[in-house]
Amino acid sequence: MIRIANGQGFWGDWLEAPVRLVELGPLDYLTLDYLAEVTMAILEKQKRRNPELGYARDFPPLIGRLAPKLRETGVRVLANAGGLNPHACAREVLRLAPGLKVAVVSGDDVTARIPGFVAKGHAMRNIDTGEPLENVVDRILSASAYLGAFPLAEALAAGADVVISGRCADAALVLAPMLARFGWRPDEWDRLAAGIVAGHIIECGAQATGGNCQVDWRSIPDLAEIGYPIVEMDPSGDFTVTKHAGTGGRVDSRTVKEQLLYEIGDPRRYITPDVVADFTSFAVTDEAPDRVRVSGVRGAPRTDFLKLSINYSAGWKATGLLTYTWPDALEKAQAADRIVRARLERLGLAFDEVHTEYLGHSACHGPAAHAVADPAEVQVRIGVRGQDRAAVDRFTRELIPLVLSGPPGATGYGDGRPEVREVVAYWPALIPRDEIEPRVEVVS
Amino acid sequence: MKVPLARLAHARSGDKGDIVNIGVIALEDGHYPVLVRELTPDRVKGLFGDRVRGKVERFELPNLRALNFLLHGALGGGGTLSLRLDAQGKTFAAALLALEVETGE
Numbered sequence: 001m002i003r004i005a006n007g008q009g010f011w012g013d014w015l016e017a018p019v020r021l022v023e024l025g026p027l028d029y030l031t032l033d034y035l036a037e038v039t040m041a042i043l044e045k046q047k048r049r050n051p052e053l054g055y056a057r058d059f060p061p062l063i064g065r066l067a068p069k070l071r072e073t074g075v076r077v078l079a080n081a082g083g084l085n086p087h088a089c090a091r092e093v094l095r096l097a098p099g100l101k102v103a104v105v106s107g108d109d110v111t112a113r114i115p116g117f118v119a120k121g122h123a124m125r126n127i128d129t130g131e132p133l134e135n136v137v138d139r140i141l142s143a144s145a146y147l148g149a150f151p152l153a154e155a156l157a158a159g160a161d162v163v164i165s166g167r168c169a170d171a172a173l174v175l176a177p178m179l180a181r182f183g184w185r186p187d188e189w190d191r192l193a194a195g196i197v198a199g200h201i202i203e204c205g206a207q208a209t210g211g212n213c214q215v216d217w218r219s220i221p222d223l224a225e226i227g228y229p230i231v232e233m234d235p236s237g238d239f240t241v242t243k244h245a246g247t248g249g250r251v252d253s254r255t256v257k258e259q260l261l262y263e264i265g266d267p268r269r270y271i272t273p274d275v276v277a278d279f280t281s282f283a284v285t286d287e288a289p290d291r292v293r294v295s296g297v298r299g300a301p302r303t304d305f306l307k308l309s310i311n312y313s314a315g316w317k318a319t320g321l322l323t324y325t326w327p328d329a330l331e332k333a334q335a336a337d338r339i340v341r342a343r344l345e346r347l348g349l350a351f352d353e354v355h356t357e358y359l360g361h362s363a364c365h366g367p368a369a370h371a372v373a374d375p376a377e378v379q380v381r382i383g384v385r386g387q388d389r390a391a392v393d394r395f396t397r398e399l400i401p402l403v404l405s406g407p408p409g410a411t412g413y414g415d416g417r418p419e420v421r422e423v424v425a426y427w428p429a430l431i432p433r434d435e436i437e438p439r440v441e442v443v444s
Numbered sequence: 445m446k447v448p449l450a451r452l453a454h455a456r457s458g459d460k461g462d463i464v465n466i467g468v469i470a471l472e473d474g475h476y477p478v479l480v481r482e483l484t485p486d487r488v489k490g491l492f493g494d495r496v497r498g499k500v501e502r503f504e505l506p507n508l509r510a511l512n513f514l515l516h517g518a519l520g521g522g523g524t525l526s527l528r529l530d531a532q533g534k535t536f537a538a539a540l541l542a543l544e545v546e547t548g549e
Binding site (some may be wrong): 428 | 468
């Protein structure tokens with residue numbers, strides 16, 4: 001049996017979680033999943049401003065902090081912290097934690113190869129919308145292929161203490177130690193699928209241990225000290241989900257099922273680089289307090305394609321807020337929206353979208369919102385998005401004047417004008433897997 | 445008898461691009477057939493009205509006593525394109541749990 005934990009569910013997750021995972025109990029591997037679709041866009045902007053950036057900057061100082069404990073315990077780390085610049089990330093890790101053996105898994109960055117792919121006739125249509133790539137091809141900023149677990153396992157086999165990858169499938173970080181330790185072959189579909197299911201359960205960190213959990217949330221113990229999830233994987237592919245003793249949170253079949261359903265599509269075909277997992281195939285049972293058993297996972301052969309994550313430039317946006325109070329808070333907020341829109345129209349400004357929501361009334365749930373008669377406060381939140389930066393900038397000057405020239409009692413403008421933000425948008429596509437060549441290098 | 449869905453199920457929602465997924469899980473095994481019968485894609489689409497521009501798909505996971513819904517075109521473009529406060533669809537699950545369903549009892 002091997003113990004694999006995940007200590008970051010995204011870049012920005014609780015900084016203490018990975019430290020506590022290493023310090024508070026037994027562990028063999030610590031994974032850290034920093035990358036979301038939105039994160040890739042942020043990293044692209046950062047790398048454009050500074051070519052030495054483009055990776056998760058929390059990671060090197062974390063390894064610096066953990067290094068003595070990693071040496072003492074032998075816990076090995078796998079992270080997709082490399083983002084769009086894994087080699088720069090590795091250099092910073094080696095600067096802050098000299099002496100650790102660091103491996104870089106790359107080959108995911110195919111930005112420079114997109115024109116070649118197009119010339120070869122690869123369509124790279126948007127998976128979600130079916131749109132052809134030519135709609136955005138001249139605005140592409142970066143493109144990364146989702147790598148699988150085998151190159152990560154190769155890095156472990158080469159003796160790396162810390163494995164840094166660029167874009168890889170989130171769950172691949174968790175599957176890789178199983179490949180390295182149990183020697184699972186690339187066609188053992190059921191076992192690979194079990195590793196992916198285990199990875200999916202823990203890749204969002206505390207969402208498997210009682211965080212963001214709908215069921216009976218008041219009764220979940222000590223969220224302030226929540227334990228992050230640990231998988232105890234057997235060579236057979238059956239596994240237990242748990243957390244360190246004495247930590248907060250809860251692991252039961254309900255918390256685990258909520259995470260199993262999180263951000264999946266067709267549950268019979270959960271497609272990853274290494275295997276297609278069947279989420280309708282297995283049993284989830286409560287084994288003991290804070291221990292859940294998952295058994296009988298089935299998988300099907302991998303597809304001939306890898307997914308691409310393409311960033312492209314999609315204009316500019318800004319959103320701003322004004323707050324109105326009782327009485328008639330909603331009516332005042334709606335009047336403010338009408339005034340702003342009328343002024344924008346008279347200025348002749350063109351936007352791709354102008355969107356208004358009313359916080360305290362219906363911002364999140366829309367038509368499904370729970371109705372409240374005459375609420376104490378309502379915030380009007382107006383957003384615009386468009387190709388003309390000057391127009392978006394002008395919009396940011398049209399909210400605060402309403403404090404003096406609109407409906408009575410507007411407040412909450414203390415942070416000043418809204419910020420104009422560049423929109424780096426996400427284009428998911430497919431590429432034949434034989435176009436992608438992962439590279440594994442030990443850099444220390 | 446009509447009850448809020450929250451009495452029979454728990455749920456979590458998230459995003460993939462412009463798609464919201466809502467996983468709905470029966471609190472007890474016996475509640476699962478009620479979910480299958482009551483939570484039709486049309487009812488889920490109707491609840492969110494013009495917030496969902498595309499189709500609603502439903503998948504069954506009998507092993508987990510759970511349903512997975514995909515709400516297409518539900519996030520104003522999704523990701524960084526979205527101007528929504530809830531651009532990642534995190535709150536859709538809570539809205540669905542308020543739906544009144546017939547238990548058949």
